[in-house]
Amino acid sequence: MRDLAGRLDLCSINTATLGHQAPIGAMIEAVAKMGFGGIAPWRRDLEGEDVAAVARQIRETGLRVSGLCRSTYFPAASAAGRQAAIDDNRRAVDQAAELGAACFVLVVGSLPEESRDLPRARQEVEEGIAALLPHARAAGVRLALEPLHPVYAADRSAITTITEALDLAERVEPVAEHLGLAVDAYHVWWDPALAPGIARAGRDGRLFALHICDWLRVTRDPLTDRGMMGDGVIDLPALRGMVEDAGYEGAVEVEIFSSHDWWRRPMEETLAVTADRLQTVC
């Protein structure tokens, strides 16, 4: 397991952590200035921007792109809707390629409105990823399927565990090359099969991204009350140890959705606290 003290170059900031409160150019500058090694933008940060220019700015500041967030949900009520999602995700893969992103993060969606058919949603997710994969291969972009916490099973992700994500990946791309996982501490920390799941992901060569934040004991809302590392209950050193012992050598990416706290603070303060916590409690 790597020692992060003095090694912010191993760490990356997901722009969601900053509440998307500044344009991408300003976020790139702030993240680089604090000494982080990487950044992970969202597609919304790129809207109205010249992606080639953004990519150039990132390169010039010496940052790497640990990931591009995130896919349009695959399940939809109609075939046309499902095709539109695949098409949209192909365009995002092209953006990820232009940014030189380590991966394109797949948050896959779940039940379309009016549906209660979770097995069908899972099937549509699998078919959507299978349809996207050739384009990702051609673009040289790795797809990082992110199992989400089961609290999001209704609307955001039909895929909720590392085991389930690995099973899907194995069916779609039996030998891992362009389809792997994003392991996010917030989403998987509770899983009784966490240790064997991470070990298997490593053996299979599917550890494409590691996201961290913390689970607050008292969670005020299920989506945007995630905690700064050290403020919650996740044993982050244990989790990071499992992932790195399984062979992961990529960035430690911080992604905190926090409308109640961190999004209300100046970007520089959030980055400074993040830098400190990465080196002391993770």
Place this chain on the structure above:
Amino acid sequence: MRDLAGRLDLCSINTATLGHQAPIGAMIEAVAKMGFGGIAPWRRDLEGEDVAAVARQIRETGLRVSGLCRSTYFPAASAAGRQAAIDDNRRAVDQAAELGAACFVLVVGSLPEESRDLPRARQEVEEGIAALLPHARAAGVRLALEPLHPVYAADRSAITTITEALDLAERVEPVAEHLGLAVDAYHVWWDPALAPGIARAGRDGRLFALHICDWLRVTRDPLTDRGMMGDGVIDLPALRGMVEDAGYEGAVEVEIFSSHDWWRRPMEETLAVTADRLQTVC
């Protein structure tokens, strides 16, 4: 799978559904009057009551007791705290015996304050249940371990899946007799291993209780915004079918925590809607 139309006698009302807004005696009367076959009280409903008299009233109205809710959390920061929990749960087992309850529901707890050690919490849960089991056997009371949704993994239950609960039960009581599961739709509906888990629970003779409500697509708070059956995304007929096909013949118990909606309505209205939904959408 049983047809619930005209068969409210197969159904039971967990008093949490009524928001504990009336004394137990009034709840018993209202539940029986609406034609339900059972009731599942909470220990708080029994505080200050003569439990023998409550048991008599329940018998006289023809109701069965589908369960008594619920255990004091097992994990604690000190050995004394863990022992106190076991002692308290023994007293609750005695109450369950006096009520003739089909089971005593174990909601097991998780991380004590300041702890991030989930494996240790799971160990303390297992040791606590093992310590409680002989008393339950002697009292003739079945313990129904209820895996909770992972959204409660920090504070309410270190045990989050049917598979995990069955593994624990198998270690503590290899041949099922007084240790089984309460399967609650709200807690397990998202699980990719739901079908094999329920089938195994049936084969192992560990299906002691079935709780239902619904998962609302937009959940305003993680604890008390559960939905009335039919208002959410759970495929309840599919889930009940799995449980009953696996051999479950007990009550279909309705348990809805709803500070945003149902707890604000008169008890009779909630019971009437519950009766309707049980017969039409479950």
